[in-house]
Amino acid sequence: MSGAANPWAPRRFWTQATVVDAAGGFGVALDDRPLRTPGRAALVVPVRALAQAVADEWAAQDGTVRPDTMPVTRAVNAAIDRVAPDPEPLIDGIAAYGESDLLCHRAPGPAGLVARQAAAWDPLLAWAERDLGARLVPVQGVMPAAQPPESLSALRAAVARLDAFALTGLSEVVSLSGSVVIGLAVALEHRPAAELWDIAHLDEIWQTEQWGSDAAAEAARALRGAAFQRAADLLAMLR
Structure with missing residues (x-):
């Protein structure tokens, strides 16, 4: 029961x-x-x-x-038992998000959403290029486009610099946001985690503004947001 x-x-x-x-x-x-x-x-x-x-x-x-009720303990256990002995698979999995990063996939319309995406996402891509050496190319639609190999290598190098505990937190942040750039922005304290969560869900927020909220969708996003914040808090503890 x-x-x-x-x-x-x-x-x-x-x-x-x-x-x-x-x-x-x-x-x-x-x-x-x-x-x-x-x-x-x-x-x-x-x-x-x-x-x-x-x-x-x-x-x-x-x-x-x-x-x-023990998310930090679970994360620490995973870092010690699963990640630390062989971190390469997790590093590869996190870095692979760069091949189809959320921030690179732009809506073809309407104009208001296009402008909102550019205003929120372009500065993060500029940060990734400037500070991480990873220039990612935005495209319209959901189909992945080939990104510069040197940029993907730079993203992987940034991920690989983290220890097993930070990799565990980063993996959660990246999978929940769909963006390795957002994940690294959290890990490297480029922007507040709550702000980055909203940036990652800009499309959902836009739809809510246009058509009203859906209680089930809002509840699901709140649960994911809480998990995102817990992982961000773990990353903050390690800094």
Whole structure:
């Protein structure tokens, strides 16, 4: 039954969740027991703020452990167990968004939407060219167009400079926005995350302004927006 407690969920056995110094960074201890990932690796992160966020999630558990209420812990586990041992596939997957980046696909009309896209998206493409060395070419429509290989290489290089924890957050931001440029703008603190989320959903916002809101669509976008902000917060902790 929906909402029923899971009888197999682990129960809280600790009194306190605290940040502790660890080799290579910071860990979390449940009382005197160091926290480990599902893969049995030591849970060690590079900055205290991230360890504190993990500890706060464990401290907030009441009765049974609910992983769905622990997004930071899940992200850290993924970074340690899945990304860190072999980051190249994730780097490639993130960088591949440059081949069909949201910011490059422009509406043929109406004129108001075309102008809104240009005003919001062109400055981000200019930033990517200036600061990342990645010149991407806008096209009309949804069909991908070949982008300069040197630009795609520059985007991949920018992604590859991030560690496993930042890659985990970046992957979420990019997949939710459809844009590696927007993702890197979040990771490199080029623009506020909330502003970049709206930029990524400019088309949906435009449609709402023209035709009114749809409650289900608005609720779905709010859920995605919350996930986007959580990933952006993780990236901010690492800076």
